[in-house]
Amino acid sequence: MPLLLRCLALVCLLATNAALAQLTIEIVGGGATAIPIAIVPFRGQEGYPLSLTSVIGADLERSGRLRLIDPGGVNPRPARPEEVRFGDWTSRGADAVVVGSVGPQADGRVEVRFALLDVIKQTQLAGFTYAVLPTQLRATAHRIADVIYEKLTGDVGVFSTRIAYIAKQGSRFQLDVADADGFNPQTVVTSNEPLLSPVWSPDGTRIAYVSLENKKPVIYVQSLATGGRQVIANFRGSNSAPAWSPDSSKLAVTLSKDGGSQLYVINADGSGVQRLTNSAGIDTEANFAPDGRSILFTSDRGGSPQIYRLTLASGAIERMTYEGTYNVSPRHLPDGKGFVFVRRDGGVFNIALEDFATRQVQVLTQGTLDESPSVAPNGKLVLYASNTGGRGILAAVSSDGRVKQRLTAAAIDVREPAWGPLAK
């Protein structure tokens, strides 16, 4: 059968070939109440190809919650807590200061030490020593940024997490995974047919996605460790919109095997398919609540696409959006208190956030064709697809709408972002 042959030829796995789609992050707006912090270049880091404090500073600044104070002119530069003269930093307006050092160990590993000090209270907030391989310096910088962010804001840092997205180069599609700051892109799968809807398993080991390589939508699950992949749903008609259950054991999917597009749940190995909804219209884009007890989804059962909530135990269905005639792509906030979604208003499509308790809707973005929101695992940032000059780009907005960033890759169309879970 020629179709099968074509499919075999189309897909190849590139486990080692780093993707060309390196993302560059540009901060478009910042928060007004950012905490001022000085990061003193770590003693000895000039002997290594990577400037740890540059990576840490970029992470913290990108969050919009911290603001960098120039440490220049302080001499000698402190590297240990006992070397810090707090007067140097109060005069510069810093509320916190970070010092540290990098140096070789006898076993070939690198020792990274750092301390975070509260300038106002003149106390140490955190201090760690890491022994890492030279290849792990960037990851170590992200880990340090996570510690600093958590101590100063009270929220979990997401600088050590990864993101997935679809890059389109000419007629070639690839599913890439990169660090949250866009570095270290790796291609997970390439295809000459469209790829869409990547979603991370909550345990971070697998990505489910939809590929049209079979000349129709089919759902695959791919292991990030082995690159091995499995067809999860390839029934008659469309197989689409995968969403993981919080325990990574099941997926909610949209199948059209019994007629219209309806929601089903299926085991992560493709077995045990069960129907969830029964409507005459379109039901799609399921997204599990963090507690796994309910599902948000998009349906046109009321005449226009709106967001509904299905309570799994009772089967009860409740409409969640009323404003406007196009509300789609719901994704829960990790604390379960609300959801982000795409709404159309006045001909433009934007990302909005609805609070479950108050039912208040806040529009977060100002693009014209914003879509595919994905919430950071700390709930503080929403990554989404936007475009500029007709080209697809990724953008991020803080969940209060104040901080905005753009992630672009030179000459490449980037879309369908998916934020990975916190590193376990």
Next chain:
Amino acid sequence: MNKSLFAALLALCVVACQSTPPKEEGAPVEDRTPSTGTAGATTSGTTSGGVAGTATRGGNPLKDPGSVLSKRTVYFDFDSYVVKDEYKPLIEAHARYLQANRGTRMSVQGNADERGSREYNIALGRRRADAVKKMMMLYGAGEVKIETVSFGKEKPRVEGHDEGAWAQNRRDEIIYVGID
């Protein structure tokens, strides 16, 4: 990024842009005004009337630009899967052809414009394809002869970011399996 890689990328992009298929000539841009029943470009071939449904010695009517059967596209309004009246003669002609010609099989491929959710558009394209299939069956085509598929907004016919492009991308394409 390494400069040579970047250059290679640029080159790739340029090649890709050049290889974009040209606009389909004469493809009808959607008529936003209510249909008055007058056939547009897509249905001008219906004058061949009752004989449209059978292959004639003169050639394959599927390829004859004068035959309604050469028209293979049904266009839709935004976020709609309602088949507009102006496409009924076209769908009827294809249904008759399927009925009259043993062994022919058809794929109806539903598509959406670039706006909004990719996944909702997959479902919408599905609905659009199913809507045309159902109408073909009403006109007597056998269900087993028609398969439907949705590409959502993943396979635009026209690259572009305005209503002119969107109108041409909100479409069903009728493909004869093994012939087209």
